[in-house]
Amino acid sequence: MPDSNSDSNSLPGLGRRAAVAALLRDRGNRLVVTGLGSPTYDVHALGDRDDNYYLWGAMGGAALVGLGLAQAQPDRRVLVVTGDGEQLMALGGLATIAVAGPRNLDIVVLDNQHYGETGMQASHTGRGIDLAAVAAACGFAATGTARTLQEVEALAATLREAAEGPRLFAIKIAADNPPRSLPSRDGVQIKNRFRTHLGFAAS
Amino acid sequence: MPNAEEGPDWPLDLHRVLKAAEVRQVAYVPDAGHSRLIELFDEDPEVVANVLTTEEEGVAIAAGAWLGGQRSVLLMQSSGVGNCINMLSLSAIGRFPLLMLVTMRGEWAEFNPWQVPMSRATQPALEAIGVRVLRAETPADLVEAVEAGAALAYEADQQIAVLIGQRLLGRKKW
Numbered sequence: 001m002p003d004s005n006s007d008s009n010s011l012p013g014l015g016r017r018a019a020v021a022a023l024l025r026d027r028g029n030r031l032v033v034t035g036l037g038s039p040t041y042d043v044h045a046l047g048d049r050d051d052n053y054y055l056w057g058a059m060g061g062a063a064l065v066g067l068g069l070a071q072a073q074p075d076r077r078v079l080v081v082t083g084d085g086e087q088l089m090a091l092g093g094l095a096t097i098a099v100a101g102p103r104n105l106d107i108v109v110l111d112n113q114h115y116g117e118t119g120m121q122a123s124h125t126g127r128g129i130d131l132a133a134v135a136a137a138c139g140f141a142a143t144g145t146a147r148t149l150q151e152v153e154a155l156a157a158t159l160r161e162a163a164e165g166p167r168l169f170a171i172k173i174a175a176d177n178p179p180r181s182l183p184s185r186d187g188v189q190i191k192n193r194f195r196t197h198l199g200f201a202a203s
Numbered sequence: 204m205p206n207a208e209e210g211p212d213w214p215l216d217l218h219r220v221l222k223a224a225e226v227r228q229v230a231y232v233p234d235a236g237h238s239r240l241i242e243l244f245d246e247d248p249e250v251v252a253n254v255l256t257t258e259e260e261g262v263a264i265a266a267g268a269w270l271g272g273q274r275s276v277l278l279m280q281s282s283g284v285g286n287c288i289n290m291l292s293l294s295a296i297g298r299f300p301l302l303m304l305v306t307m308r309g310e311w312a313e314f315n316p317w318q319v320p321m322s323r324a325t326q327p328a329l330e331a332i333g334v335r336v337l338r339a340e341t342p343a344d345l346v347e348a349v350e351a352g353a354a355l356a357y358e359a360d361q362q363i364a365v366l367i368g369q370r371l372l373g374r375k376k377w
Binding site: 031033053055057058059060061062064065066067068069070071072073090092093095096099100187188190191194195198199200 | 227228251253254255256257259260261262263264265266267268269270271272273275289290292293296297298299
């Protein structure tokens with residue numbers, strides 16, 4: 001139901017900030033990569049952290065940054081939080097990730113079925129394209145779609161368990177724009193902070 | 204020594220140089236010129252090899268690998284450079300080390316005219332997005348260029364493409 005909460009504005013459905021808060025509530029030591037636009041703001045809104053890498057561009061790259069990171073850090077879990085438009089630009093990347101088969105990589109698509117940064121134009125996911133089904137067809141170890149806060153909480157519990165391969169889940173959220181929560185746009189600083197967190201020298 | 208069945212030695216030299224540079228991940232879109240090097244990496248238990256559906260995926264993988272403390276190399280043909288351009292924003296703005304080895308088509312004894320336009324655009328497009336280009340026309344040049352490029356990439360945080368001249372690769376047999 002529409003209400004006055006800025007997280008739901010005038011559109012019905014699950015608020016994105018509430019969904020991301022539930023998703024990352026017991027995040028542990030997972031490394032997080034965020035896709036450009038609102039997913040970057042949503043993760044930052046929970047608090048800036050050294051083990052976040054925020055993308056502000058490179059559309060289509062988030063899940064693949066996650067792949068390279070997961071392969072370099074096989075003992076850590078890696079979570080990519082991105083949007084439907086960003087992931088749609090990299091459908092081929094889902095095939096690459098499935099073939100690579102990392103057991104420590106999860107992708108969560110915040111799916112509002114729209115391009116929120118550019119004026120809320122409808123995306124393919126609102127027109128019949130099912131990203132979880134695409135990932136399943138590629139051979140991801142687990143896939144699914146969450147539509148309520150309760151389902152997101154169950155998803156968060158699933159993501160804390162070990163996996164046999166890469167997993168992808170979509171969370172259907174309201175098409176709204178909560179107030180932006182902006183991390184640093186300095187990609188070098190965020191990179192060096194992230195590497196320092198993992199014990200590597202900043203360069 | 205070059206061997207008629209095994210082909211030239213430079214892929215073995217590149218594998219040795221990249222191993223000495225501590226490369227742990229390799230990503231590629233298959234290419235005839237890179238086929239032996241790809242085999243060497245696919246058989247190497249110390250290196251994770253990713254086959255890509257399109258070359259820009261490898262630019263993003265390289266950034267992720269570096270975030271996680273590993274060095275990587277990206278193998279492609281000149282046509283693939285065009286696919287990479289926007290993703291190279293990530294390497295440029297994050298100052299992520301990047302080493303691309305690019306086999307050239309469309310410039311020497313080429314039979315396929317469709318390879319020519321991107322061949323002409325390869326070096327200018329790379330330089331326009333901020334990638335430094337090194338070219339090699341002989342096997343000795345190539346090994347030296349990859350050694351130098353690896354140092355520039357992994358030690359000086361630069362984005363490097365080594366273009367491997369089609370003259371070096373030889374006429375495509377088909």
